[in-house]
Amino acid sequence: MxxxxxxxxxxxxxxxxxxxxxxxxxxxxxxxxxxxxxxxxxxxxxxxxxxxxxxxxxxxxxxxxxxxxxxxxxxxxxxxxxxxxxxxxxxxxxxxxxxxxxxxxxxxxxxxxxxxxxxxxxxxxxxxxxxxxxxxxxxxxxxxxATPEEKYEDFIRTYPGLLQRLPLHMIASYLGISLKTLTRIRHTQVHK
Amino acid sequence: MxxxxxxxxxxxxxxxxxxxxxxxxxxxxxxxxxxxxxxxxxxxxxxxxxxxxxxxxxxxxxxxxxxxxxxxxxxxxxxxxxxxxxxxxxxxxxxxxxxxxxxxxxxxxxxxxxxxxxxxxxxxxxxxxxxxxxxxxxxxxxxxxATPEEKYEDFIRTYPGLLQRLPLHMIASYLGISLKTLTRIRHTQVHK
DNA sequence: GGAAAAAGTGGTCATTTGACCATATTTTGT
DNA sequence: ACAAAATATGGTCAAATGACCACTTTTTCC
Known part of the structure; x- marks a missing residue:
């Protein structure tokens, strides 16, 4: 190390x-x-x-x-x-x-x-x-x-490598939104 | 000065x-x-x-x-x-x-x-x-x-002298909430 | 002093959010 | 390898929020 x-x-x-x-x-x-x-x-x-x-x-x-x-x-x-x-x-x-x-x-x-x-x-x-x-x-x-969606997009852009390493509830906590809102956003983006 | x-x-x-x-x-x-x-x-x-x-x-x-x-x-x-x-x-x-x-x-x-x-x-x-x-x-x-109400209370506690010097829409902007929500909060507090 | 601009609040309504629960899948720990 | 724990998502519903408009009051500006 x-x-x-x-x-x-x-x-x-x-x-x-x-x-x-x-x-x-x-x-x-x-x-x-x-x-x-x-x-x-x-x-x-x-x-x-x-x-x-x-x-x-x-x-x-x-x-x-x-x-x-x-x-x-x-x-x-x-x-x-x-x-x-x-x-x-x-x-x-x-x-x-x-x-x-x-x-x-x-x-x-x-x-x-x-x-x-x-x-x-x-x-x-x-x-x-x-x-x-x-x-x-x-x-x-x-x-x-920012809207919750913009916050998530900003997070992905700023820390692309962290997405796979974190449970969604932690990302939601960091963004100041609920897990439910975050999964709604992700669902909407996947189906765009 | x-x-x-x-x-x-x-x-x-x-x-x-x-x-x-x-x-x-x-x-x-x-x-x-x-x-x-x-x-x-x-x-x-x-x-x-x-x-x-x-x-x-x-x-x-x-x-x-x-x-x-x-x-x-x-x-x-x-x-x-x-x-x-x-x-x-x-x-x-x-x-x-x-x-x-x-x-x-x-x-x-x-x-x-x-x-x-x-x-x-x-x-x-x-x-x-x-x-x-x-x-x-x-x-x-x-x-x-924090909830919008907690944000407003925190603002008043932290900057008591600013309340009278600022229009509410500026306080709302600073807190990241709408003017409507802020006036609701104030209404609720006045009638508590 | 008075007109104009700005501020503050109430009403209404659509949208968004969050809580709770259930289910399936994935990950963790032994 | 497998059981347990954790995660991710969908459904449902109530609460909260924000946009828009109207009216009254206060402040600003000349």
């Missing part, structure tokens, strides 16, 4: 072998089983996480018990609860594996040290945060303005 | 008078009339904006002509189209005044220089960006999980 991460870094930065070595020397690896939690509501998020293989979901649970997914994190992406991590306060979200997932983890102190000593990593990190901000804004815009 | 900005900075940072002077020396001021555009779809966002007095809205327009508001910016807040500003690419959003509004503007080069030379300003800026990220995530969660 570390060779995959090194390939990822070489593809996305011009880090030296020494820097790569420094980064991977401070990481911990962990394998999550399907449905196993990486982070649970009420906990403090203490790690920056890179998904080497697999798929995670970040979700909140309302008082009525319903789960609403705000983010999927497939391999070769990073995840964490940024507010809990920054402020070291308990999170109100959960992060769980949708399928068996291998992750790399760095403590906040270790990762901040790496950012401080490896400018290319800091640049990569900053670029990913920026892109996250742009995507969030687009997500808000789509969420308040 | 600059004294108000200086009060804002003194309240939120421990900047020296010299730093304050440096910041205000590089700003431009502008007054927007009601409904006047600060930024228009297709333009490049070239300024960081502080709202000294008044109220702005950031919105997108769909192909069918409908306007969907993703953000309100009252006095003593900052705004810009961050993606257009960072990448110097044309924006797909608009920023307009809801009422007569006084703003302070810095070019990207000037503001980056200020961030570089005034650590307290950089810290303030970073803190505001972080808070923006947390709020956006909460907004996404509310948007996909």
């Amino acid at each position: 570390i060779p995959a991460f090194e390939t990822y870094l070489r593809t996305n930065t011009d880090l030296s072998d020494e820097a790569l070595q420094q980064i991977t020397a401070t990481t911990m690896t962990r394998t999550l089983q399907r449905n196993e939690l990486l982070l649970q509501e009420g906990q403090i998020c203490r790690h920056k996480t890179f998904i080497a293989n697999g798929l995670l979901r970040t979700f909140g649970v309302r008082e009525d018990g319903t789960e609403h997914i705000i983010q999927f994190s497939p391999e070769h992406s990073w995840t964490l609860d940024v507010e809990s991590y920054d402020r070291q306060t308990p999170t109100s979200f959960n992060i769980a594996a949708i399928e068996k997932t291998d992750v790399l983890l760095w403590t906040k102190a270790d990762f901040e040290y790496l950012l401080h000593t490896i400018p290319a990593l800091k640049n990569l990190s900053q670029e990913l945060i920026s892109r996250n901000i742009y995507n969030s804004r687009q997500r808000i815009f789509t969420s308040i303005s | 600059i004294p108000a900005f200086e009060t804002y900075l003194r309240t939120n940072t421990d900047l020296s008078d010299e730093a304050l002077q440096q910041i205000t020396a590089t700003t431009m001021t502008r007054t927007l009339q009601r409904n006047e555009l600060l930024l228009q779809e297709g333009q490049i966002c070239r300024h960081k904006t502080f709202i000294a007095n008044g109220l702005l809205r950031t919105f997108g327009v769909r192909e069918d002509g409908t306007e969907h508001i993703i953000q309100f910016s009252p006095e003593h807040s900052w705004t810009l189209d961050v993606e257009s500003y960072d990448r110097q690419t044309p924006t797909s959003f608009n920023i307009a005044a809801i009422e007569k509004t006084d703003v302070l503007l810095w070019t990207k080069a000037d503001f980056e220089y200020l961030l570089h030379t005034i650590p307290a300003l950089k810290n303030l800026s970073q803190e505001l960006i972080s808070r923006n990220i947390y709020n956006s995530r909460q907004r996404i969660f509310t948007s996909i999980s």
